[in-house]
Amino acid sequence: MTTLTTLATEVRANRIVAGVRIPHPVGNPTLAPDKEIALRVAVVKRALEVLTLRVDGPTVFAVDHAGAR
């Protein structure tokens, strides 16, 4: 899980989940606490989900965090 997806691709990570903020790839401390929890859960759930998918080389997965911003 990272915002620097090109670097992750270059080191050949197979499954790359696009992060939210540079210093907080799996969160956003500017949000209200309940919103932030929802965002963190969405990103981590997405990461667990893509572990179940077959990929052919480095693949970047977006996360739908609409509503958590």
Add this chain to the structure above:
Amino acid sequence: MASASARLERRSFEVSDIGFGPRIHLEGGRLEVDRAALADLVLRDDRVTRCNVELVSPGEDARIVHICDTAEPQWRVGGGTFPGWISPIRTVGEGVTHRLAGVGVTVCCELPWRKTGGIQTPRENIAEMRGPLAELNPLSKLRNVVLEIALRDDLPDEECDRAVHVAELRVAEHLAREATHGHEPDTVQVYELGGADPALPRVVYICQITSQGPYAGTFYYGGYLDRLMPTIVHPNEILDGALVDGNIAGPWIRTPTIVHQNNPLITGLYRDHGRELSFAGMVLLRGHYYGMDDKYRVAQEASKLARWLRADGAVLTWENAGNGIMESLYTLQECERLGIKTVFLTWEHGGALGDDTPLQFYVPEADAIVSTGSMDEPVVLPRVARAIGGDTVRLNPQLGGERHAALGPIELSWRLELYGGAGHVGETRYGRVDV
């Protein structure tokens, strides 16, 4: 109806020699500077406790340390020099401005380390005056008036940040005014957009700066640009002192004020205006936002403004390091999608041996890139006969700091401390410098 066109007449007074004298005086290319009077001018600000003036010329066996910034002496004949600092905030870029060409006013100060390791740490800024590394900084070709100052130790960081620039800009304005008032310039250059053959391709300059608070800021009319949405500016404003650089935290990866005042992409696009291209204007944006949403937002806005300027092509530069490159490359990507061919100017990482990843981020649309060289190669600064700005240098704030004699030799594990080395707008040289 008011004219939309801004006409800036820059009158250049060439300086090829500098020395102390009883008063400020320019004759036959020699600038004389009154040492005590300049120090008194700086000390009028009660935040400054000490000021000593030194002069340094190209080729001297010397090194300048503790650099905070450098400004070219400029004086707007109609008033309003360095707006937001020593003049009221009024738009510049129109009218008549005198400049002392070949002179830089550099302010040096050992700033407090209160946030060691963070991005707002004022790092050691070093400029070599001789040797191959001299090529990397703008001072080695200038006659330098160096202000060695100390500040009151009870000042908050924001006040320190302002005080060093006020000292520098006061002296820069004073020198230009006193030396050129009532005199005829060596050359006159007029900068004005418009009037080009409509068949010529329209080229926009997209300039990304960085601004993240004290010691890591860029000032626009005296204020931090930290929350700037991309905006259209007139390139004349930049030549005429609207931007002041405060990125003391990033010596290699900064654009000193004198470089903004003489941005070679602005003067180069003007040179070709009406011949090979039509210089269609300039977009200013800030990079290095933390949130991905902010990065997408400014990239959309900057490319949209380039489109509104009816750009066929764009020249894109950035400033700073790390994820700041993302705003630039997202902007480039969106420009290309809009049909605006965009060329990108950047420095590289590449590691100590030059075999590592050069850019932290890239997009496939970035297919026209000009490199200004690498920061990552280690270097040893040789022993010199004279150090200006301070007796010691402070390195490695993240380890609590270590001091070395400013006279050297100084071992640098990479080139971050070399002032202005990245050559963000192509002001120094292209390619690598071997030592």
